[in-house]
Amino acid sequence: MILEETYTLSNGVAIPKLGLGTWLINDKEVIQAVNDAVKLGYRHIDTAQAYGNENGVGEGIKACGLKRExxxxxxxxxxxxxxxxxxxxxxxxxxxxxxxxxxxLMIIHSPKPWAKFLEAEPYFEGNREAWKALEEAYQSGKLRSIGVSNFQKVDLDNILGSCSVKPMVNQVLAHISNTPKELIEYCQENGILVQAYSPFGHGELFKNEEIKRLADKYHVSVSQLAIRYCLQLDLLPLPKTTNPEHMKTNAEVDFVISQEDMEFLKNIKHIEHYGEHSKFPVYGKGK
Known part of the structure; x- marks a missing residue:
């Protein structure tokens, strides 16, 4: 059962292999989402300051009945x-x-402010300063692990070249048809676990007939195929949903995609447009 499995971060901390993403879930609804996920066996909840729902996540944790640890x-x-x-x-x-x-786990959400995401300025000094604050909070016990998100190789090198504690995680956009192979390999070579947000490509994968046919071959849903794909690449998928049935289905991934089919999925045509989500910089870059 995937919900009982963990990866081990470079500092020895165990992290559940599947998490519940909470982006675009409001502060009120997220309380129920956390409770539903916990009842189904989820033990990993992913939020952010920018999501505006940390308060609700905290309420959900308090109400779910589990011990904090x-x-x-x-x-x-x-x-x-x-x-x-x-x-x-x-x-x-x-x-x-x-x-x-x-x-x-606390991570730097992006190497650049969202409004400047597509600009050339890399914010190297600012990221080193933010990282120093994370390092100190980690060393004082406020944080059990620290990492980054949306960091490319050049951004990682900026931190790796000056840090006293290496990033343990890099959370990036990764899914069937958009798998940043070189970045994943570089992270893994440096002991950095790659987390995959938007493992369904914001629903765009559900529209792809080739992916649907392959899911049918394994008698699974497209969402299950997408999550299993990430896991077989040693990524940690973070599917977002408020629907308990979808939470349950997303965790039922006890099957193996053949190597031949993995290669097919790795090389499937890249998604060019993420619909309404293309307005967000991580989905609209280069468009």
Missing amino acids: ELFVTTKLAAEIKSYKEAVASIDQSLKTLRLDYID
């Missing part, structure tokens, strides 16, 4: 925070908003 909670330092002082204050604010004594 039984859950793995991730949040993200807002992309706009690129100074040490702001980062220190923001980490403490997340702890307060979530009403937790510690956070299991």
Whole structure:
């Protein structure tokens, strides 16, 4: 059962192999989503300052009935925070908003502020400052592990070249038809676990007839095929849903995709457009 399996981060911390994503789930609805997920066996909840639902996630954790140490909670330092002082204050604010004594994983949400995501400025100094704040919070016990999100090789090198604690995670857009092979390999070579957000390509995978046919071959849904694909690449998928039936289905991935079919899925035509989500910079870059 995938919900009982874990990866081990470079610092020895165990992290559940499947998490519940909470992007675009409002602060009120997320309370029920967390409770439903926990009842089904989920132990890994992923939120962010930018999602505006840390308060609700904290409420859900409090109400779910599990001991704090039984859950793995991730949040993200807002992309706009690129100074040490702001980062220190923001980490403490997340702890307060979530009403937790510690956070299991905190990551820098993006190497660049969202409004500047497509611009050339790399914000190297700002990311080093934010990382220093995460390192100190980690060393003081406020955070059990630290990492980054949406970081490319050049962004990772900026941190790796100056850090005292290496990033343990890089959370990136990764799914069938969009698998950043070189970035994944580079992360894995450096002991960085890659988490896959939007494992269904924001629903675009459900429209692909080739993927549907392959899912039928294994007698599974497209969502199950997509999650299994990520797991077989040693990625940690973070599917987002408020529907308990979908949460249950997403966790039923006890099958193996053949190597031949994995190669087919790795090389399937790249999604060119993410529909309404293309307005967000991580989905619209290069378009």
